[in-house]
Structures are given as structure tokens and as C-alpha cells.
Amino acid sequence: MLINISDVWASARASHNLYLEGLIDDGLASLGPSALDQRIKLFLEFLKIHLTAKNIYGLNSAISYHQKLQRKISRHERIKVNDFLxxxxxxxxxxxxxxxxxxxxxxxxxSNYRVCPYCHYSLMLVTEEKKGGIRPDLDHWYPQHLYPYLALALNNLVPSCLICNSRLKGSADMHINPHLHPFLDSESLHFRCEKPGSSIVDIITNFENVKDQLSVRIDFNGACQKSTNTLTLFQLRERYALLSPDGAKFVGRKTYSDGLEDWFQAHLMGPLHQTPPVPQLKDRAKEIRQLGFDRQDYKNEVFGKMYADLYDQYDRTSLLNNPYP
Structure with a gap:
């Protein structure tokens, strides 16, 4: 996961919960007086509360409840319960x-977003259904074949691209192997565009000569198992290494838009921080035209997380008011 989309279903929650509650009510109405049916009834009543809650942690509560139920019934009954669910x-x-x-x-x-949150590499388009429309995949964070009672839980449905959902994530059990969650975790994977042995000032003042040597890498906390698992599962390092030329081009546009090359070249003969300039207020509309990118709407731009991080790394205000890296 590269971006947090915790509000992705904000406008859909009421409609989806009404749909889910209707299914559960139908299930409750179909149950008889047997001891097993009464156990299932209690489980469904529990699900009706926790699967429709805004708090995503209700999914873990449902898993715990189901595991306890499984331990209390026979193998034959477990099969019957699973088939019912x-x-x-x-x-x-x-x-x-x-x-x-x-x-x-x-x-x-x-959905409030149109780019896959796992890779931020692919658009998730929706077209007119009555004309044979298309829509993004809905990834089951907890696989439906292992957790059938979560198959329609809104907090278990992550809009995603085909590559991330089907080819890379597949049936990986996120309950057993933790990964960064698009609804829960902060954006802790960050992009940098660098040339080994060169400072940002070196890159800016000699950009045309070094642009082909710049590479995009991902910074993360190596002690965070979620981050490591996420990078590996979705092949993020390998995929974004292929975008180094795109990252370099963006850096070129950003530093040119901010006028950094001319300013640094003019001050190479003296201390850079002796009389730091007061950055001019940016014209946001003009900057968007120049960059072809809106920093404020990065979540809905393909590769937007990469561009947002490079924007911040090479931003004029930051560079002219802080020690240079």
C-alpha cells in the first residue's frame, strides 16, 4: 500500500450496510430451532453489528468469534456452517x-479514488454498466475462501488493479502475515530521486549532465515488518525502479518551475545560507500547468505518491530555508 484511502467508501457506507443487513436478516429468518442453528444465529447477530461498523477492527473481532465457534462444534458441523456462510x-x-x-x-x-492504492501505478476506471461497463477489482483483504463471512464486508473490500489483486496479492492471508493496510496505516513508504555521491544542489546545478544517472528508490523503516512485506508482495521497488527516468523528468520540471538552478548558480561563489531569500508565494494554477501535476490531489494522479514525494524533496521553500542534504 502506497496511499491511505480510509475514506474511499464514505458515500457508499449507508447503501452497502443496508444491503448487508438485508442479507443477514434473510439468513436469520432461514434458521431453525436446532442447537447449531442457534449458534449460527448468534454469530450472524454479532456480524450484523461488527461488519457494518465504521471501525475496521470489527473484522478482526469477527474472525476471533468465528475461530471460537469452530472450536466448539464438530467437523461435520463446521462444514455445514461454512456452506451456509x-x-x-x-x-x-x-x-x-x-x-x-x-x-x-x-x-x-x-469510490473517492481512481488509482490503485497498493501500487499507485494503475487507474481504476468505471464506465457505464448498461453498455457492458468495466470496474476495478475489489480485493478481499482477508481472502473470501478463508473468511467467507467477510466476503461482503465493506471494510474488507479494497478497490485495486488487476495486477496487484490477482497476480501479486492473490490469496495471501493478511491476518497471518501483516501488510500496510490502505484503510488503516499511514503512508510510510517514501520516494527519493538521487544520484549516489551527489547532493541535491549538485543535481540541480548540473541537471542536464546527471539526469540519466538519477534513480528512484523507496525509503522505509526496515524494522517495520508491514513495510517490508508490502514492498515484497507488490514488487514496489522493482516496479518503481523502472520509473527512474520519469522521476528524473519530474525533478527537472519542478526545479525549473521553482527557478532553483539559476538561483544556486548565482550563489555558488558564496555561502548559500548567508542571506537566505524569502520564497515568493507560488501561483498554484500556473505550477499545475508547468508540472502537469497537482500536489494537493496526488492520490488521484497515476504515480502521484512518487511525484508528491519528489515534489517535497526538491521543493523551493524547503531547500532555501533548510540545510541542504
Whole structure:
């Protein structure tokens, strides 16, 4: 995960919870008086509260409850319970391309974001459903084959691209192996564009000669297992290493837009911090035209997290008022 999208389903929560509550009510109505059915009933009532809560930690509570239930019943009963849950929380029915009151397609149309949060590499487009539309994948953070009762939980559905969801993440169990969560964790993976042995001032003042030697890398806390797992699973280092030329071009546009090369060249003969300038207020609309990038809306720009971090690394205000790296 590169970006946090905790508010991705803000406008969809009421509609989705109404849909989910209706399914659970149907399940409750189908249960009989047997001891096993009464156990299932208690579990469904628990799910109705925790799966529709805004707090994502309700998913872990549901997993814990289900694990306790499994230990209290026989193998035959476990199979029966699992079959019941798979049929009740039918994701295939929810995801079929068919017009109805609420569906996976309508959920995706309500998303606040259009770029995959795992890689920030791919657009997640939604087109008109009645014309055979397309929508992004909905990744089950906790795999539905292991946790069928979470198959339709809104907090378990992460909009994502096909590569991240199907080819890279697949059926990885995030309950067992923790990764950075797009709804929960802060953005702790940060991009840098550098040339080994060169300072930022060296890069700016000699940009045309070093631009082909610049490389993009990802900074992270090596002691954070979530970060390490995320980088490995989604192949983020390898994928973004291929974008080093794009990162270098952005750095060139950013430093030119800020007029840094001319300013540094004019002060190479004296101490850079002797009389630091007062940066002029930026014209945001003009900067967006020059960069082809809006720093304030980076989450909805392809490669936006990389560009946002490089923007901050080479920002005029920061560089002219702080010791140079």
C-alpha cells in the first residue's frame, strides 16, 4: 500500500450496510430451532453489528468469534456452517454485471479514488454498466475462501488493479502475515530521486549532465515488518525502479518551475545560507500547468505518491530555508 484511502467508501457506507443487513436478516429468518442453528444465529447477530461498523477492527473481532465457534462444534458441523456462510455472503452474486439496487459496480462508482492504492501505478476506471461497463477489482483483504463471512464486508473490500489483486496479492492471508493496510496505516513508504555521491544542489546545478544517472528508490523503516512485506508482495521497488527516468523528468520540471538552478548558480561563489531569500508565494494554477501535476490531489494522479514525494524533496521553500542534504 502506497496511499491511505480510509475514506474511499464514505458515500457508499449507508447503501452497502443496508444491503448487508438485508442479507443477514434473510439468513436469520432461514434458521431453525436446532442447537447449531442457534449458534449460527448468534454469530450472524454479532456480524450484523461488527461488519457494518465504521471501525475496521470489527473484522478482526469477527474472525476471533468465528475461530471460537469452530472450536466448539464438530467437523461435520463446521462444514455445514461454512456452506451456509458461503451461500449467504455470495460475492459472485454481488459482483455480477446486472442492474439492481446495489452491486459491486455501483459500489465502485461511489469510490473517492481512481488509482490503485497498493501500487499507485494503475487507474481504476468505471464506465457505464448498461453498455457492458468495466470496474476495478475489489480485493478481499482477508481472502473470501478463508473468511467467507467477510466476503461482503465493506471494510474488507479494497478497490485495486488487476495486477496487484490477482497476480501479486492473490490469496495471501493478511491476518497471518501483516501488510500496510490502505484503510488503516499511514503512508510510510517514501520516494527519493538521487544520484549516489551527489547532493541535491549538485543535481540541480548540473541537471542536464546527471539526469540519466538519477534513480528512484523507496525509503522505509526496515524494522517495520508491514513495510517490508508490502514492498515484497507488490514488487514496489522493482516496479518503481523502472520509473527512474520519469522521476528524473519530474525533478527537472519542478526545479525549473521553482527557478532553483539559476538561483544556486548565482550563489555558488558564496555561502548559500548567508542571506537566505524569502520564497515568493507560488501561483498554484500556473505550477499545475508547468508540472502537469497537482500536489494537493496526488492520490488521484497515476504515480502521484512518487511525484508528491519528489515534489517535497526538491521543493523551493524547503531547500532555501533548510540545510541542504
Amino acid at each position: 458461503v451461500e449467504l455472503f455470495d460475492y459472485k452474486a454481488f459482483s455480477r454485471r446486472k442492474l439492481r439496487d446495489w452491486s459491486a459496480y455501483k459500489l465502485c462508482r461511489s
